[in-house]
Amino acid sequence: MIRKRSLMHRTAVVAAAGTTALVLAACAGSGDDGSAGHGGHAATASSSAPSSPSASASASASAAQGQHNAADVAFAKGMIPHHRQAVEMADLAPGRARSAEVKKLAADIKKAQDPEIRTLSGWLTSWGEDVPAEGAMDHSAHGMGGMMTAEEMTGLENASGTAFDTAFTELMIKHHEGAVEMARTEQADGAHGPAKKMAGEIIDSQSAEIEQMNALLGKG
Template identity: 45%
Template sequence: MTAHTPAPRRRLRRRIAVVSTVAAGGLLLAACGGNDMEGMAHGSGSSASATAGQTTGGNPAPGAFNDADVMFAQMMIPHHEQALVMSELADGGASDAEIKTLAADIEQAQDPEIQTMKSWLKAWGKPESAEESMPGMGHGSGGMDHQMSGMMSEEDMKKLKAAKGAEFDRMFAEMMIEHHKGAITMAEDEQKNGRNATAKKLAADVVKTQSAEVEKLEKILDRL
């Protein structure tokens, strides 16, 4: 594995602020539930958005797309960003060698995926934020006011940031297992409901990679 260079602290602070806002605000609600996601995906059918991606000139996700593809990217970006914050905290908090290695692997895999998904949304003419796509579905939207699947709360993140050594290692493993399982659910929804081949391929990669990491984390927990 290539050497890992810790991210600048200002980058970590910025990410903590972003994901705390996402977790507390609850705008990422129904994306996590398979049934809700399916309903959103089917709502667009073969609308104009499904053909807007059929452009040339280096489109990172060419071909047809639907609302499920858009929602997958909009939801997975902040989900990945929180995983990066958690992994960056391992630089000063973890004591276990396997935890440190896995945290570095997560950063190296998910940071590029964030940039990839942002490029899709730009090419599709869609905002990065789900709240911009669905005004009124953030605060005060009743049943929609839920956290995204697997997302840690602001309080969870504060506890992880404060933990050190063996306490951090166990907390990180437990939280990341839950976080990864949420991402896997979202990716499986995309495989089922999405239309864009590029987006579905990344979803398949997420399922494969993060399922393997869940197994590793569970083995680490068994010996901690």
């Protein structure tokens, strides 16, 4: 009888031990699942991490696109026809001007503004913008920045000698004043470094030429 009870007691202990083992195994399994779950979250977080470099790249691309703005585009599109007309006026001087100073001034204007037209056109092309067409557009924009009308241009073409010198100088002063105003707007509102630098050069050189032309007219 005692032996039978002892055997039953041992069986109960073994059963209890087995139950405990099962509970521990279940807990361990639950811990593993939890780890896997955290691992899953970690993986999710990790998988979202690469979006940071991609966001940075996107920000860099935006910064690159932001190197110019609407003011830069307006400056280039306005200054190209403005310069073209100044060059057109300067081209009239060799065969019509009497004053050596006026001829020299016209040559200097053409020498400075021809390369700037090419640079401005290059910027517009690189920005995906249209370069202003040559021709009539130059005169149609006469209300902006001291641009001459077609009638004023015809009058200049028909003048010669001292009359040409006076007309050329007076019209070019107005033309230059318009360019200086446009350049100041670019310096205030533009974002493209090289365009703002060109604007500063235009202000300096054309302001000096305005003084020179006023002196030629006896207004200095």
